[in-house]
Each structure stands twice: as C-alpha cells, then as structure tokens.
Amino acid sequence: MNHRLHDRAANSLPEACPGLRMTPQRQEVYRVLMGRRDHPTANEVHSRVKKRLPNISLATVYNCLETLVDHGLIRQVNFERESSRYCPNVKEHGHFHDAASGAIHDIEFKPGVNLSDFLDLPPGAVIEDIEITLRGKLAAS
Amino acid sequence: MNHRLHDRAANSLPEACPGLRMTPQRQEVYRVLMGRRDHPTANEVHSRVKKRLPNISLATVYNCLETLVDHGLIRQVNFERESSRYCPNVKEHGHFHDAASGAIHDIEFKPGVNLSDFLDLPPGAVIEDIEITLRGKLAAS
C-alpha cells in the first residue's frame, strides 16, 4: 500500500510557516482538514471546528482557510458553481467527482508525465497552476 | 494554418437540434457567441445581445445559455469562483488563463492521447466530463 502522500499525523501542526501566526483557530481548521481527508466546504469545516471551538464564526473559518491556502498548506478546489471545497493534499493532483455517490477522489499524475506531453500549450506559456476535474461514475463492481 | 474547429460561419444557425425551439433570443445568444470566440460571461453576452434585441432580459440570457449548454451547442466554463463563462467550442478541450492579460485561450489535446496515459484513474471509472484549466503567464516575446 502506498501512503506516500498521507503520512503526516492527523493532528500534527504545520511546521513553522514564515509569516503565519498559528492561532488556535487556524490550528483547529488545519487539524480538522488533516484529520478527515475528504473535501469539505467552508460550512462543513465550520461545523467540525465548532466541536472544539464552539464560538468560532464562519467568517473566521473563511479567513483561516484563505490564509492557509495563501501559505500553501491546503488547496482550494472548485467544482462547477458549487461551494468551494478545501483539500489538505498539497501535491499537484486532480479530482474525480463520482456523480453517483458525490464522493471526490484525488487523482495523481502518472510519474514522469509532462503537461506538454498531452496538451498543445501556447508557445511561451509558463504554467503556474493546474486544475483538472473529471466527472463520471464508478462502474458497479 | 489549422481551422479545423472554427470553420462554422459566425452568423450561422445551429443545425436542427432535437427538442430545441430556436427562438429569436436563443438564436441571437448563439450568434453572439459564435461571432466572437472569446469567453464572455452571461452579463457580457447580455450586453452584446441587447444591440439587436434591446428588450431581452438577463434572466432570458441565462435561460438561453442554460438551454444551449444542455443541448450541447455551447459549453459553460468556470474559473475559480468567478462568473461562469460561455464557450462556443464544443470540442473537448481545456483552457489557459493568462494572468497578465486576463485572456483565455483554448487548449487542445495532442492527437491520440488518452486520459489514462497520464492520470492514475480509479479502477472502473467512467469519465463523462473533463475540465482542465491552467493558469500562468505568456513569456514576453
């Protein structure tokens, strides 16, 4: 079994991140995301965080999420026009959205592949961010 | 030069599409999208359409766009949390968002490539829709 990506303890703190003050709120938001590696919306994060910080406001959750995203500790993912979701998998990856269950699975690139191997990029394009989302079904097994 | 994708006359009508009633509003929305192959928002489409149909409402533009999308005549594309944009290129393709100019370029797949060539898909996944968005810059030429 391959745990390459998921080996950080669920309740560990992010290592010191320059310019980021680790407040209790940010810590808990981060902990909650690491603890259950689904792709919760800000609202879902809020619900989960409230178990330990009952007074935290949704605005603060949004702030924390934004800060963590800005510092590269988590990723924000958008599907269609739905609420943004947040993902603790910082590695470059895509998502597969199972229409039947609603579940979202991380999709990794095969090792060694290069964007320009399969896409006709405009000449001189410098890619800073990639977003790949697939929608479909898992065949009944 | 390769015009494979863009050879439909700009003001042509979509060929008969089962179950789609081609009203003047839908026709004009479609015409406007075909005429300028950028990626306008519903609002931009509304402005453009109003030149010929001054009384059309934004709600109708939304309705028309949704209908055209449902019938596969245009595609809806979402970048981040911005307004949806609409794209007359129905072929499977991705988008490159130039951070500097804000321009959006269609990106084609290299011929013959297969999703599973570069992505680790979950076993049994049947992909129904692909969305690939790149963000970056065009190197100064």
Add this chain to the structure above:
DNA sequence: CCAATATCAAGAATAATTCCAATCTAGGAG
C-alpha cells in the same frame, strides 16, 4: 382555431462569500 406547452420578462429570493467596524490577543519594547 384552441388547448397544451414552452418561453419570456421583471423583479424577488437565495446562497456563498466578502466586507466592515468594533473588539480582542499575542508578542515585543521599554
């Protein structure tokens, strides 16, 4: 031509997110 159905328009309603102003807090300077 008439009834059934689909479309349109205008504005109200919704939902996610951001903004704002008023506290609050942590950490460094003294």
Add this chain to the structure above:
DNA sequence: CTCCTAGATTGGAATTATTCTTGATATTGG
C-alpha cells in the same frame, strides 16, 4: 511586568451571481 501595536476575530451587513416565481406571450399539434 505592563503597555502598545499589528494582526486576528466576530457578528452582522453588504455584495454578487444566479435561480426562482409569476404572469404575460408565443408556438405548436390536433
């Protein structure tokens, strides 16, 4: 240790894109 300040948090208001609702219109099949 205490004060000061920058940054963080809060709750609620504001914003924005989009959808919904309702009544009026138009179109089509019979």
